[in-house]
Amino acid sequence: MIQKRNIVTCILLSIFTCGIYGIFWFISITDDTRVVSEDTRLSGGMAFLLTIITCGIYGFYWAYLMGKAIMQAKSKNNLPAEDNSILFLILQIFGLGIVNYCLIQNDLNMIADAKSSNE
Numbered sequence: 001m002i003q004k005r006n007i008v009t010c011i012l013l014s015i016f017t018c019g020i021y022g023i024f025w026f027i028s029i030t031d032d033t034r035v036v037s038e039d040t041r042l043s044g045g046m047a048f049l050l051t052i053i054t055c056g057i058y059g060f061y062w063a064y065l066m067g068k069a070i071m072q073a074k075s076k077n078n079l080p081a082e083d084n085s086i087l088f089l090i091l092q093i094f095g096l097g098i099v100n101y102c103l104i105q106n107d108l109n110m111i112a113d114a115k116s117s118n119e
Contacts, residue, residue, distance in 0.1 A: 002032040004112045007102050014098065022098070023048065029104045033066055036111050037073035041065065063092035063100055070107045077114045 067085025
């Protein structure tokens, strides 16, 4: 089961902790996406490490991959699935990664709601 998170709280915690909570959030949404999409290529810790090692370049691939994985997870849970991988990539290119976090968290919250209503 994945954890639902309040997006506004996550943004505020990211700001107040000078980005430290943002790192935790990045790792958490990546791991949660791995769980719901069953995509073994995703690992939060590894994605964070590779993003640091490549000076942010891996972050572009991560954004694209997350769009594909979220689409796969939504379709597995009988939710309307749209491919946002290009949108996530463009947002990442323009330095709006936090918007990606918000969109991904919103999708994860919808998937968590769908899973809890099916149980």
